[in-house]
Amino acid sequence: MANKRIDEPTGIETVGHEWDGIEELNNPLPRWWVWTTYMTIIFSIGYMIVYPALPMLKSGTEGLWGWSSRGQLAEEMKAGAALRKEASDAIAATPLEALIKDEKLMPLAIAGGAAAFKQNCVQCHGSGAAGSEGYPNLKDEDWLWGGTITDIHTTLEHGIRASDYPQTRTSLMPSFGKDGILTPAQVSDTTAYVLSLSGKHPNDAAAQRGAASFAANCVACHGADGKGLRQFGAPNLTDAVWLYGGTPDKVSASIHKAHAGVMPGWSKKLDAVTIKMLAAYVYSLGGGEESAAAPTTPASGTGNAKP
Numbered sequence: 001m002a003n004k005r006i007d008e009p010t011g012i013e014t015v016g017h018e019w020d021g022i023e024e025l026n027n028p029l030p031r032w033w034v035w036t037t038y039m040t041i042i043f044s045i046g047y048m049i050v051y052p053a054l055p056m057l058k059s060g061t062e063g064l065w066g067w068s069s070r071g072q073l074a075e076e077m078k079a080g081a082a083l084r085k086e087a088s089d090a091i092a093a094t095p096l097e098a099l100i101k102d103e104k105l106m107p108l109a110i111a112g113g114a115a116a117f118k119q120n121c122v123q124c125h126g127s128g129a130a131g132s133e134g135y136p137n138l139k140d141e142d143w144l145w146g147g148t149i150t151d152i153h154t155t156l157e158h159g160i161r162a163s164d165y166p167q168t169r170t171s172l173m174p175s176f177g178k179d180g181i182l183t184p185a186q187v188s189d190t191t192a193y194v195l196s197l198s199g200k201h202p203n204d205a206a207a208q209r210g211a212a213s214f215a216a217n218c219v220a221c222h223g224a225d226g227k228g229l230r231q232f233g234a235p236n237l238t239d240a241v242w243l244y245g246g247t248p249d250k251v252s253a254s255i256h257k258a259h260a261g262v263m264p265g266w267s268k269k270l271d272a273v274t275i276k277m278l279a280a281y282v283y284s285l286g287g288g289e290e291s292a293a294a295p296t297t298p299a300s301g302t303g304n305a306k307p
Contacts, residue, residue, distance in 0.1 A: 004016040090105055099280060106284075112273075117281055137241075143289070158267065171234065175258045189209040195251060
């Protein structure tokens with residue numbers, strides 16, 4: 001105290017101590033700042049009493065009000081689960097054909113199906129469901145096995161060529177070249193004919209020769225007009241949609257060694273309501289067909305044709 005003095009440059013009193021010639025000016029904190037600090041201390045003590053705050057060995061203090069963020073989350077999750085169960089039960093009780101006409105339930109089913117699609121289907125069909133080579137586009141109007149919501153649901157349940165599902169969709173195109181059913185020249189001619197059906201190759205001599213091979217080997221599944229038969233999952237060869245590519249090399253490769261893509265069945269992996277919502281979502285993507293309008297043996301797509 002005896003060493004206090006007034007600092008001449010600033011006119012402020014020093015605190016009275018000095019270290020190696022350095023002195024400290026006595027600049028007290030503003031009173032409002034001091035009182036704010038005291039208030040925060042009081043608030044923190046009150047918070048510790050009211051809310052859970054202090055960690056203990058196995059738990060923490062619960063607080064007088066018994067509130068916790070974890071408890072609030074649990075309540076919100078429970079409420080959300082109750083809402084989802086209500087919607088899920090309603091969707092489960094609604095027949096597929098009625099579901100697509102229900103203005104309240106269909107949006108809920110589509111939303112649930114979209115979530116399930118992102119978890120289970122984007123790996124093959126892509127995030128936008130547009131597919132890629134060997135993986136069908138689910139947004140167009142070409143279908144191999146039918147595009148009604150019932151057809152889609154059946155495909156989702158049992159898959160395509162899924163060996164562990166007795167009711168799976170099954171079709172088998174022979175490997176005409178690999179198995180020696182057609183000679184390389186006949187494969188080439190048949191390729192020319194197939195491409196001529198969609199206007200990608202002129203109807204020249206090679207195509208005319210290929211027509212004979214096609215008639216002898218392919219019409220049973222693809223039909224005499226090449227538009228495919230859905231009961232066999234045979235694609236339409238007259239349009240511009242190709243699952244494995246529509247260039248001469250790609251078509252020739254498909255004839256030489258047939259593709260046999262596999263889609264898993266989902267009935268053993270997903271619950272019935274989730275499969276139903278997935279069917280609603282795929283149906284809503286743009287290519288879904290009305291049951292009454294769907295022909296019994298219609299033409300369906302090749303290429304990015306949907307199952």
